[in-house]
Amino acid sequence: MTEHGGAGRDRGQVRVRFAPSPSGDLHLGNIRTALYDWAFARATGGVFVLRIEDTDATRVKPEYIASAQETLRWLGLDWDEGPGVGGTCGPYQQSQRLDIYAEWLAKFLADGHAYYCYCTPEELQARRQAARQAGGPSGYDGHCRVLTADQVAAYRAEGRRPVVRFRMPEGSTTFTDLIRGEVTFDHAHVPDFVLARADGAPLYTLAVAVDDVLMKITHVVRGDDLLSSTPRQIAVYHAMGVTDDQVPVFAHLPFVLGPNGQKLSKRNGVVSINWYREQGFLPEAICNYLALLGWSPGENREEFTLAEMAAEFDLARVNANPAQFDVRKLEAINGDKIRALAPADFAARLTPFLAAEGLAADPPSAAEAALIAAAAPLVQERCTTLAGGAAMLGFLFTAEDQFGVDPEAGASTLTQEAGPVLATAHQALSELAAWTAADIEATLRAALVDGLGLKPRAAFSGALRVAVTGSRAGPPLFQSLELLGRDRTLDRLARARAIAAPA
Numbered sequence: 020m021t022e023h024g025g026a027g028r029d030r031g032q033v034r035v036r037f038a039p040s041p042s043g044d045l046h047l048g049n050i051r052t053a054l055y056d057w058a059f060a061r062a063t064g065g066v067f068v069l070r071i072e073d074t075d076a077t078r079v080k081p082e083y084i085a086s087a088q089e090t091l092r093w094l095g096l097d098w099d100e101g102p103g104v105g106g107t108c109g110p111y112q113q114s115q116r117l118d119i120y121a122e123w124l125a126k127f128l129a130d131g132h133a134y135y136c137y138c139t140p141e142e143l144q145a146r147r148q149a150a151r152q153a154g155g156p157s158g159y160d161g162h163c164r165v166l167t168a169d170q171v172a173a174y175r176a177e178g179r180r181p182v183v184r185f186r187m188p189e190g191s192t193t194f195t196d197l198i199r200g201e202v203t204f205d206h207a208h209v210p211d212f213v214l215a216r217a218d219g220a221p222l223y224t225l226a227v228a229v230d231d232v233l234m235k236i237t238h239v240v241r242g243d244d245l246l247s248s249t250p251r252q253i254a255v256y257h258a259m260g261v262t263d264d265q266v267p268v269f270a271h272l273p274f275v276l277g278p279n280g281q282k283l284s285k286r287n288g289v290v291s292i293n294w295y296r297e298q299g300f301l302p303e304a305i306c307n308y309l310a311l312l313g314w315s316p317g318e319n320r321e322e323f324t325l326a327e328m329a330a331e332f333d334l335a336r337v338n339a340n341p342a343q344f345d346v347r348k349l350e351a352i353n354g355d356k357i358r359a360l361a362p363a364d365f366a367a368r369l370t371p372f373l374a375a376e377g378l379a380a381d382p383p384s385a386a387e388a389a390l391i392a393a394a395a396p397l398v399q400e401r402c403t404t405l406a407g408g409a410a411m412l413g414f415l416f417t418a419e420d421q422f423g424v425d426p427e428a429g430a431s432t433l434t435q436e437a438g439p440v441l442a443t444a445h446q447a448l449s450e451l452a453a454w455t456a457a458d459i460e461a462t463l464r465a466a467l468v469d470g471l472g473l474k475p476r477a478a479f480s481g482a483l484r485v486a487v488t489g490s491r492a493g494p495p496l497f498q499s500l501e502l503l504g505r506d507r508t509l510d511r512l513a514r515a516r517a518i519a520a521p522a
Contacts, residue, residue, distance in 0.1 A: 033065025035238045037091075037098070038227070040072040041083035045090050046290035047344065048242060048275050048283060051309040055272060055337070056240050057096045058310070061329035068234060069101030071112045074221055084112075090292055094302045095325050100234075108234040113226050120221040123229050123259065124183055124214060132258040133214055135181035136163040137174035158210030159184070180217035185224065185255065187211050192250040197238075197270035197334045204250040212251055224248070228255035231267060240270045240334065270334050274341040275312050283344055295349075299372055299405025304353035312342035322355060354403040366395035372409035378416035390415060394502055397494035414488040415502055419510060424489040429518070432491070437482035438520030443471060444483055445512040454505050460497040486515030 037053040039045060045053075060067035069091070073079040088102060100106030110116055127133035136159075147157045164186065166174075174181070187210065193203040214225040231239065231252070239252075249269055256266055277283045283290055295305060306325055316323055316331045323331075357365065370391055374381035383391060394412050402408035414422065424433070447466035451458055467478035479496050487508055488499060500508050 031237070033060060033063040033238055034068060034234070034236050035060050035065060035240055036068040036070050036231070036234065036236050037096075038070040038072050038230075038241075039087055040075065040079055041087040042075075042078040042080075043083060044291040044293045045087050046283075046292060047309065048290070050090075050094065050292050050305070051275060051312055052240065052242055052272060053091060053096055054094075054306055054309055055314070055332070055334075057098075058325075058328050058332035059238065059240060059334055060099070062332040065237075066099045067097075068106070068108075068236070069098035069104075069111060070230060070234070071102060072223065072226065073112060073114045074117075074223075074226055076114070086293075090296075093296070094292075094306055096306075111234075113221075113230070116226070116230070117221070119233070120215075120226055120229055121219065124219075124221070124225065127185070127214070127258055128183065130258070131186065133183050133185050134164060135166075135171075136184045136211075136213070137166075137171070137179045137181045138162055139179070156208065156210070158208070159212070161211055164211070182213045182217050183215040184211045185214050185251070185258070187251070187254055192253050194249065194253065194266075194269055196246075197268060198273070198337050198339050199246075199271055200339075202246070202249070204247075206250065209250050214255075224251055224255065228252050229259070232256060232259050232261055236267050238268045238270065238334075241272065243271045243274050246271045270337070272337065273313055273339055276341050276343045278344070280343070297406070299407065299409070300349065300353050301356045301368070301405070304349065304356040307356070308349045308352050312344065313337050322352060350403040357402060357405070357408070358400055360399070362396050362399065363392070365399050366392050369395050369405055369408050369412075372405045373412065373416060376409060376413065378409070378413055387416070390502065394494070397498055397502075401494065411493045414490070414493070415499070419507060422489065422511065424485050424515070425491075428485045428489070428491045432482040432485045433515055433519045434482075435520055438516060440467060440471065440473070440478070440482050441486060441512055441516040441519055443467060445509060445516060448500075448505070448512070449509055451505075454501060456495075456497040456501040459500050463497070482515065482519065483512075487511045 035056045037056045039049055039053075057067050059065070069088070071079075071084055071087070073084060084102075091098070098104060100108065101111040124133065128135075142162075143159070146160055146162070150160065151157045163181075163184070187206055189206055191203055191205045192209075193201060196202050212224050213222055215221050227248075228251075230236075249271075253266055275283045289295070292305070296302075303324065306328070307322055310323075310328055311321060314332070314337050315321070316327065317336075360368070370379065370383060370388075371381070373379040373391065374383070379387045379391065382388075391412075394415055395408070398408040398411045402411060443466050444463060447462050448459065451462050463478070463483075464475075467473050467483075468475055471478075480491065484493070484496055485491055487503060488496075493499065503511075
């Protein structure tokens with residue numbers, strides 16, 4: 020039995036890697052892993068390596084690789100070595116390391132750690148099925164482990180192109196996982212596995228181990244779904260000459276579950292990090308919430324900065340149990356982070372969302388920028404996402420010929436009963452000398468509350484608000500009217516009055 024561990028042994032400087040295989044947008048699970056890798060490196064004064072696993076050119080595209088790097092930068096997860104940064108162990112993109120893998124593949128073959136396998140997919144399937152029916156293991160049965168020269172010649176004469184398989188040693192592998200504790204795999208259940216395809220293209224099982232060794236990775240922090248690959252990886256390390264005390268320490272992170280209790284995936288919830296970005300979730304809120312899916316700084320603290328996480332992160336405090344993703348909790352944290360922003364910062368972050376909806380130019384004009392700066396504080400305390408904040412302010416930036424009210428809100432408020440309210444408000448505001456929020460409030464209270472006897476809620480949350488903002492909910496009414504301006508306010512009231520009390 021081979022044992023590995025070493026959470027407490029002196030390994031020198033920590034070197035940890037995040038190694039995505041981007042076949043689309045990074046998802047929440049990817050980011051949680053990257054976040055823990057980054058935090059572990061920062062907490063220990065170690066090195067955070069970004070490695071791109073792109074040997075499968077049919078799935079991993081250059082635009083996905085670029086997007087993954089941009090997303091990590093947006094989140095604040097900077098890497099010390101990797102694409103765009105460099106380092107002494109590069110290149111850090113696997114498609115640029117094919118010669119390295121070929122050299123190790125040849126060495127494994129020469130040393131007897133690997134062998135050519137000529138079995139066809141049909142033969143493998145037939146033998147697996149027969150093994151299952153007989154109640155035996157259904158993994159690879161070692162058919163090509165020992166072939167005679169005649170057998171090899173016959174296979175080659177048929178035109179068969181062999182894959183390369185690793186010769187898994189007998190026995191078992193035991194290692195101490197920093198999260199799961201001691202884990203043992205009996206090699207009887209770890210059949211010989213493929214290192215390279217028939218065309219020589221390396222598979223994950225070869226490239227990941229070679230890269231970890233050559234990049235001097237000390238700790239492998241990754242998802243629980245890769246736990247079963249660990250004995251294979253350790254076996255390849257050994258074949259490369261790595262001794263027991265040099266094998267990286269493993270830490271397998273628990274699954275992130277969706278609302279239905281199943282593993283988070285595209286089938287049971289939105290998992291693309293870019294979707295949350297487009298909805299206006301702040302990077303600091305995303306990192307804060309994902310950190311809580313398995314770890315916390317203690318003392319029931321739920322909100323913290325990346326810097327605070329980096330100062331306190333400890334893999335020993337990562338919970339081994341799966342965590343459940345709750346978008347409502349993320350929204351709550353995002354709202355808190357939005358409210359904590361400086362007003363100018365919030366306005367700057369809100370601007371692209373107004374531009375994305377065609378409500379402001381990109382970049383905004385001087386007049387638009389001034390209006391955004393004045394209006395942003397009205398929604399900063401009320402919105403949970405930047406997209407939501409932009410939607411609340413849409414009525415201020417919409418051209419009059421494009422402005423309309425929400426159909427449902429209009430149907431319930433712009434009724435005949437609302438006619439006198441709108442007429443009274445229009446008359447009172449048209450006579451107002453100074454167009455300030457305070458004067459607007461005083462005038463409308465005198466006209467609607469004192470004059471018509473309306474309750475404040477009925478006066479200001481119904482037809483009047485819908486008429487000028489298009490919605491029943493939004494920023495404070497009187498400040499909104501001040502920013503909207505006299506002419507636009509009176510015009511919208513007149514149009515709403517015509518709807519409520521048609522001639």
